[in-house]
Amino acid sequence: MTETAPRPTLEAVAARAGVSRATVSRVVNGGDGVREPLVERVRRAVEELGYVPNQAARSLVTRRHDAVAVVVAEPETRVFADPFFALQLRGISKELTAHDNQLVLLLTEGRDDHARVGRYLAGGHVDGALVFSLHLDDPLPGLIQRAGVPTVFGGRPGWSDGTTDVVYVDSDNRGGAREAVRHLVGLGRSRVAHITGPLDQTSAADRLDGYKDVLGDADPRLVVRGDFTPAGGERAMRELLDTFPDVDAVFAANDLTASGALRVLRERGRRVPEDVAVIGFDDMLPVADQTDPPLTTVRQDIEEMGRLMARLLLGGLDPEDAGAAPAGVVLPTTLVRRASA
Numbered sequence: 001m002t003e004t005a006p007r008p009t010l011e012a013v014a015a016r017a018g019v020s021r022a023t024v025s026r027v028v029n030g031g032d033g034v035r036e037p038l039v040e041r042v043r044r045a046v047e048e049l050g051y052v053p054n055q056a057a058r059s060l061v062t063r064r065h066d067a068v069a070v071v072v073a074e075p076e077t078r079v080f081a082d083p084f085f086a087l088q089l090r091g092i093s094k095e096l097t098a099h100d101n102q103l104v105l106l107l108t109e110g111r112d113d114h115a116r117v118g119r120y121l122a123g124g125h126v127d128g129a130l131v132f133s134l135h136l137d138d139p140l141p142g143l144i145q146r147a148g149v150p151t152v153f154g155g156r157p158g159w160s161d162g163t164t165d166v167v168y169v170d171s172d173n174r175g176g177a178r179e180a181v182r183h184l185v186g187l188g189r190s191r192v193a194h195i196t197g198p199l200d201q202t203s204a205a206d207r208l209d210g211y212k213d214v215l216g217d218a219d220p221r222l223v224v225r226g227d228f229t230p231a232g233g234e235r236a237m238r239e240l241l242d243t244f245p246d247v248d249a250v251f252a253a254n255d256l257t258a259s260g261a262l263r264v265l266r267e268r269g270r271r272v273p274e275d276v277a278v279i280g281f282d283d284m285l286p287v288a289d290q291t292d293p294p295l296t297t298v299r300q301d302i303e304e305m306g307r308l309m310a311r312l313l314l315g316g317l318d319p320e321d322a323g324a325a326p327a328g329v330v331l332p333t334t335l336v337r338r339a340s341a
Contacts (some may be wrong), residue, residue, distance in 0.1 A: 008049040016045035068313060070151075071117055072136055075109045082228070082256065083284045084302060085133075087189040088154065091306025092130060097260065099314055101127075101153030105268040108140070128305075128313045129131040130154065136200040152313045154305060156328065158202040161326040167316070169309045169329045172283075173203050173301035176333030177210025180251050180279045180298050183335060189249035189277055195236040195261060197253035204228070207253050207281060222247070226257045233260025241268055248276055249341070255287040255297055260341070263290050277341035295338035300333050 111288030132154025260279030
């Protein structure tokens with residue numbers, strides 16, 4: 001067996017720098033009251049010795065863990081198959097890494113997982129939580145509130161528990177949907193359908209509202225429920241074509257739904273966009289740029305949403321910035337025109 005060299009201690013750093021142990025502790029843990037020349041000597045000694053602070057001891061001093069829980073209210077089969085989550089997690093990870101914080105990923109498969117996540121957050125393992133993909137009946141908001149953990153939500157909150165100071169980041173789902181439907185109407189399409197997302201999520205409900213803002217008098221059967229997946233888009237498109245063979249446009253609630261709809265249109269011999277124009281939502285390039293034809297879609301900056309969620313949380317943890325975060329941030333959307341509409 002290879003012998004492991006002992007880890008450098010605070011005392012060793014203090015001896016190398018020619019200062020007291022208390023001075024080293026203050027510098028390492030970000031405390032004040034140490035003159036800059038001494039700070040430089042301590043930092044140089046830390047680098048020369050390869051000293052790594054003991055996180056548990058450091059947490060006792062700073063009351064910070066430099067770790068953030070990212071809670072996704074979806075099963076792992078959905079999270080690892082949908083590029084939306086990869087983009088949002090990448091934005092979160094970049095921001096946390098830039099501030100030397102660790103990301104702790106927590107997924108929820110069922111009710112037992114909700115209880116587990118609630119216990120973990122209440123256990124003092126992390127400084128805060130970033131939570132997204134919530135459903136209206138999800139118990140997580142209540143569990144998080146009881147845990148007393150600073151939290152930023154991804155998406156407009158849809159629960160009604162009287163809480164008014166919730167911090168969240170969202171996109172202009174309703175406005176983006178309106179722009180998409182107006183574009184289809186402007187192309188001269190007269191029978192415009194909408195395949196929704198799961199309507200127990202505010203993003204899907206807002207996109208449906210945007211569709212209704214433009215086509216409030218449309219036949220209700222032109223709205224078919226989907227679930228933000230390609231399979232859901234396929235099922236809904238088959239139902240639409242069976243009910244309305246003359247449908248000439250589809251606004252899909254996300255790009256994955258649109259990709260499923262495009263497959264069914266191709267199977268049924270419908271040309272896109274000549275016979276049926278199709279618009280999605282998200283502008284996830286792994287999807288929108290590779291559909292046949294390339295997908296016209298509403299772009300939301302998913303990665304930036306993740307970064308902003310992390311930025312707001314970390315800023316709220318800073319005593320100097322506490323209370324400065326806005327209750328909700330809504331990012332703009334834009335229509336990206338490609339070949340499908």
